[in-house]
Amino acid sequence: MDAHVTPPNPGDSPVLSGRVIRLDRGWSTVLLDDSSVVRVRNIGTEIAVGDMVDVSGDFERIHMVHERKSALTRRHSFEGARGVRQIVASNIDVVFVVHAVNAAVNQRRLERELVLAFDSGATPVVVLSKIDTVDDAVHASVQQQLSAVALDVEIVPISSQTGRGLERIREIAHEGITVAFIGASGVGKSTLVNALVGHEVQRTAEVRSDDQRGRHTTVAAELIPLPGGAWLLDTPGLRAVTLWTSGIGIERAFRDVFEHADRCRFRNCKHLDEPDCAVQQAIRDGHLDVVRLEAMRRLVAEELSVEEEQLERVRQQDKRGFRKKRP
Ligand SMILES: Nc1nc2c(ncn2[C@@H]2O[C@H](COP(=O)(O)OP(=O)(O)OP(=O)(O)O)[C@@H](O)[C@H]2O)c(=O)[nH]1
Numbered sequence: 001m002d003a004h005v006t007p008p009n010p011g012d013s014p015v016l017s018g019r020v021i022r023l024d025r026g027w028s029t030v031l032l033d034d035s036s037v038v039r040v041r042n043i044g045t046e047i048a049v050g051d052m053v054d055v056s057g058d059f060e061r062i063h064m065v066h067e068r069k070s071a072l073t074r075r076h077s078f079e080g081a082r083g084v085r086q087i088v089a090s091n092i093d094v095v096f097v098v099h100a101v102n103a104a105v106n107q108r109r110l111e112r113e114l115v116l117a118f119d120s121g122a123t124p125v126v127v128l129s130k131i132d133t134v135d136d137a138v139h140a141s142v143q144q145q146l147s148a149v150a151l152d153v154e155i156v157p158i159s160s161q162t163g164r165g166l167e168r169i170r171e172i173a174h175e176g177i178t179v180a181f182i183g184a185s186g187v188g189k190s191t192l193v194n195a196l197v198g199h200e201v202q203r204t205a206e207v208r209s210d211d212q213r214g215r216h217t218t219v220a221a222e223l224i225p226l227p228g229g230a231w232l233l234d235t236p237g238l239r240a241v242t243l244w245t246s247g248i249g250i251e252r253a254f255r256d257v258f259e260h261a262d263r264c265r266f267r268n269c270k271h272l273d274e275p276d277c278a279v280q281q282a283i284r285d286g287h288l289d290v291v292r293l294e295a296m297r298r299l300v301a302e303e304l305s306v307e308e309e310q311l312e313r314v315r316q317q318d319k320r321g322f323r324k325k326r327p
C-alpha cells in the first residue's frame with residue numbers, strides 16, 4: 001500500500017491511537033483513528049504489524065503497545081538471535097495457510113504452520129491455491145493429503161486467476177476481521193490479496209521454472225484494507241517455519257496423536273515400547289501414520305530447545321547485569 005505521510009500536527013491531544021500497518025527497519029507506519037497515516041520511529045519497544053498502539057502527540061515515538069489479542073510468533077531465523085522471538089503479525093482473527101496445488105505436497109510444512117497458527121490464538125484455514133493449473137483428480141489427491149494432517153481445519157480451494165473460491169475467502173474475511181496469509185514463497189499470497197482487493201496493491205512474481213519455488217517478492221508484512229471492511233495481512237514467504245514455544249499449538253495440530261495417547265496405560269508414556277501404548281497400537285492398526293508421530297516428536301523437541309535458548313539468554317543477561325552493578 002502506498003502510505004501517505006501526514007505531517008505531524010503537534011499541539012493536538014498528547015496521545016493518539018492507531019494501528020501499525022507496516023514495519024520497515026526501525027520505522028512503523030501507523031494508521032491513526034482519524035484515518036491519517038504517520039511514520040514513527042520504533043524506539044525501545046517490540047512492535048509488530050497489526051499492533052494497536054498509542055503514539056505520542058509529537059509523533060516521536062510509539063508510546064504504548066496495547067495488549068495483543070493474538071500474535072503469530074516464530075523464532076527469529078538469523079543466527080546470533082538465539083532465544084529471540086519475531087512477531088510476524090498481531091491481532092489477527094484468521095490465519096490463511098496457503099499451499100499451491102501444483103507444487104510438491106508438503107505435509108510436514110503444513111503441520112508446522114498449523115502449530116504456529118493455533119499457537120497464535122487465531123483460527124487457521126488452509127487455502128489450496130492455483131487450482132486452475134491442475135485437473136480434478138490431482139486437486140482431489142492433493143486436498144486429501146493436506147486434509148490428512150489438517151484435522152478440524154477448513155480447506156478452501158481457490159484460483160486467483162478464475163476467481164473460484166474467492167467468495168468463501170471473502171465470507172471468512174468479513175467486516176472488522178483481520179486475516180493473515182502465510183505460506184512458502186511463490187504460492188500466490190500476494191496474487192490472492194490483489195484478487196480480493198480488486199486491483200494490484202501487492203507486487204507478485206513468477207515462480208522459478210526449474211523448481212517451482214518463489215522469488216521472495218514480498219519483503220515486508222503489510223496490512224491492506226479490503227473493500228468489505230476486513231484487513232488483509234500479506235507476509236513474505238517464510239523460508240523456514242521456525243517455532244516459538246508453544247501454548248496449545250502442538251496439542252491442537254496433533255489432536256489425533258493426543259487422543260490416542262489418552263488411552264495409553266501410563267500417563268507419562270513415551271509411546272516407544274511401553275506396554276499397552278495406545279499410540280503404538282494405533283500405528284499397528286493403521287489408524288495413525290508413524291511419520292506423523294515422528295513429526296510431532298521433532299516439533300516438541302524443537303520447542304524444548306527454544307525454551308532452553310530462552311533460559312540461556314536470561315542467564316546471560318543476568319550475568320551481564322550483575323557485572324555492571326559491581327564497581
Ligand atoms: N495459474 C495461477 N497462477 C497463480 C495463481 N496465483 C498466483 N499465481 C502465480 O504464482 C506466482 C507467484 O505469486 P505471488 O502472489 O507473487 O506469490 P507469493 O506467495 O506472494 O510469494 P512471496 O511474496 O515471494 O512470498 C505469480 O507468477 C502468480 O501469477 C493462480 O491462482 N493461478
Ligand SMILES: [Mg+2]
Pocket residue numbers: 189190191202203204217218234235236237
Ligand atoms: Mg508476496
Ligand SMILES: [Zn+2]
Pocket residue numbers: 261264265269270271272274276277278279280
Ligand atoms: Zn503411549
